[in-house]
Amino acid sequence: MDTAMVSINKIDVQNELNDKLTNAVNNSDSIEVSKIELPLLVIAKYLQYQNGLKHKDFAQYTRYCSRKLHRLRSGLKMKCGRSKFQKSFLEPSEYTSHKHMLVLILLIERSWSAGTEIGSRLSNNTDMKLNSSSRGKFHQIRKLRRGCKLSNLLMEVARNRCTNRSIVEVQAYQSYILGNYYLKSSNWEKGALELNKSLKLYQQLKLDISIFETSSVFSHFNISKLSKTVCIKIYDDRIAEMAPLIRLCHYHCKRLNIFVPDFGHDVTDIKTTDTPVNSSNVRFFHNNKEYCVPISSLEILLVELQESYKTIKGSINLEDTEKLLKLSSNMVIECYSETLMCSSTLKNKIHEEMARISVSNETPLKSNTQSNDLIVFESYTRNFNLFVSIERDLIFIYQLIEYFNKSEFYIKLIFQDDKAWKNMSQELQNISTKKLNTLRSPDEGVRICDIINFTISEIDSNNKTEFIQSLTEILSMVISNCRSLFLSHCFGQMRKIQEAFVLCDLVKSRLEIETNLDKLFLDRDGIFQRIITLIKGICLIVSEVANKSYNIYLSKITVQKSPQSKNLFVNGIHDILDEETLNPKILPIPVKPIMFDIASDFISPPDLSNKIKKNGLANIFSKATSKLGLFKKYP
Incomplete structure (x- = not known):
């Protein structure tokens, strides 16, 4: 009785275990297995260049593949052993991870490298044993044939475990291996077909390199991340390698009157759901x-x-x-x-x-x-x-405008060559020279503005689109304001205060015109948006510099030559730099505004005669002042 109960309990336990196993199998079937992304050509080329093939040393690369295979098989427990026979791993279901894929790649690469090494030894006549009775040629063909069989296994694994792009990658690689095998076997027709097929596939794959944007693609294969430029170069190199092989096959086909059909629509197109071809x-x-x-x-x-x-x-x-x-x-x-x-x-x-x-x-x-x-x-x-x-x-x-926006620069500008008040301004001048690490000249900004204006004129002469013209209009307006400010500081350093004041007044009047800097310019590269960002920053500084410069030059015009007014001016200099507080008693000489509306237009620029060469040619480029006869030869 007890034995019968024990047997019944065993049967119940066995049934429960079977139910759990069937449920687990059903659940595992319902779970979608993540697809492997396999950039096969990039992996193969990376391994080749790092291990001897950069110098055409096929023997070194073959030895590397053997060592790497030994390490991978030990880690994956895929060793066949020597004490007893164990079948080789030839089922596609046994290859499931990235390392399993790498094992197959290395097996194919080792066979291809060994066959190519034998071929190089035959061509160089270094081994007489291989040359006798064509033994070396058949040995090379056997090595390449093994690589073709392994490529078929890799193709089956890729169809089950890899993405659509990876399947096309494996198909192109397989066609390349088969093309080399048929080429060495003197089967020119099949060699031409396979190499043409591989060429078309690699040309398609080169157009879809979006997978290389993520670093996880290479990390699974223990490869450092490569840039898109390097990856495209790898595809171009493979296409260039196949061109002479295809020509050789077509030559022999033509010699033997073998018709090679045009390779066209037999190639599997790349179908990806995320990105277009x-x-x-x-x-x-x-x-x-x-x-x-x-x-x-x-x-x-x-x-x-x-x-x-x-x-x-x-x-x-x-x-x-x-x-x-x-x-x-x-x-x-x-x-x-x-x-x-x-x-x-x-x-x-x-x-x-x-x-x-x-x-x-x-x-x-x-x-x-x-x-x-x-x-x-x-x-x-x-x-x-x-x-x-x-x-x-x-x-x-931007850097120059911000440099001339410092109060130390204005203090130095105010007290320059003031012999009567040298002692009083000495302390201020020492402070300013310490804070101004490098000496910058405002005529640098004038020349840079002229160069930008010349570039803008080139853009306008070749483009008639509306959004580029609107951008160049904004640029021209901002650059004209910057040039007027730089030129006003040139006059200020020359102590031509009235000209400097009128230029600052002109910039203030131009700043009242509203410009739409929030307009979105369509640009995939991001150049236009970066230019708009710089323009916004420059406009903020220009408005601040124009107000401060206006106050400085206006105050210098209105200051009397008595010591009391000088003392008041020195004591109130910080107020002058901050806000408009002075109402001038003596206005400057009225000048028609049209004289200053044509980009500093008829105002003589700063004296640059010391920068003119002995032959009379200037060593600077200035578009706006070149028509004023500044750089004529002096008698």
Whole structure:
């Protein structure tokens, strides 16, 4: 009786366990397994370059693959053992993680590297045993055949565990391995088909590199994060490697009268739910429209240009005014020089392609379409270069305006060459020289403003779009105000107080005109928004500088030459710098405003004769003053 009860209890326990197992299996089936992202070509190229193939040392790379496989198999417990036979791991269900995928990649790479090493030894005639009776050639083919079998296993695993893009990546890699195998086997027709298939797939994969934006893609394979530019370069290198192999196959097919069909629609297209095939990395935004890069060879140059400008945005934060003012001129120039150089290189390449198309014997319809796309691309690159240079120059203007906004500068300006009151102003001058670490001249700002005005004129001459014209109008107005202020300080240092006062009054009248700086300019690269940020900061400082300068020069005009008025002026200098408190008793000589409405227009600039060379040519560039006959040769 007891034994019967025990057997019944065992049966019940067994049934409960079976129910739990079936429920667990059903639950595991309902849970969606996360897909693996496998950038196969980037992983393979990274391993090759780091372990000997940078110098074409295939033996070193083969040994590295063997050592790495031993470590991975030990960690994953996939060793076959020597004491007794254990079957090899050939089922796709046994490969589930990133490390399992890396095991398959290393197995294929080891077979391919060993076969290529044998081929290099055959071509160099270093091993006579391999040359005898074609033993070396068959040995090489056997190694490559093993790599092809392992690539089939990798393809099955990828279909079960990887994303759609990774499946296409494995398919392109498999076609490349098969193409090399058929090439060494002298099967030219199949070799041409497989290599053409791999070429088309890699050309598609190069357009979709959005997966490389996240660092987690490489961390699973113990690889440091690579930039998009490096990844695109890897795809370009693989495409360049296959070009001579495809030509060789086509040559032998033509020699043997073998027809190779055109490879077209058999390639599996990349289907991703998150991003389209043509990602933003090979597109550019110009005149409120998005365009594709017309020529594939220019894509990497565009990516380099965009990446270099992203580096600028990361290193120079325009919102942090304290750090912006502390930046040295050399540092600003170095930050922007690489981007400007990249844009110039891209523009030169576009010009070369435009010249090539115009000379080539292509059909008129195709050449006209491609040339129109190149014209749009060239306009985008030229505007990119001009606006980046404007952004750099606006940083210099911002730093100069803030420099001349210090009260120490105004104190030094007020008491310059005042022999009668030298003793009284000595203490103030010492304080000002300590606080002003470097001496800056206002005519620097005049020259920078002239350069910006010249750049704006170039933009206006080539662009008729409404939003660019509105931006250049705002820029011209702000730069004209800055130039007038810098020129007023030039006159102030020359003790031409009335001219300096009239210029400050002119700037104050211009500041009353309201400008819409909150308008949103469509720009994917972020250049326009950064320029607007700089303009807002400059406008705030310009209004403050104009008020202070107006008070300073107006006070200097109204001060009498008696000691009492001088004492009152010295004692009330801080009030003068802060707010408008003085009502002048003696107004300056009235001058027609139209004389000052044409950008400092008919006011003679500061005396720069000491900066003129012996032959009479000036060593500075000034657009606004070049027509006034300043730089004529002196008798």
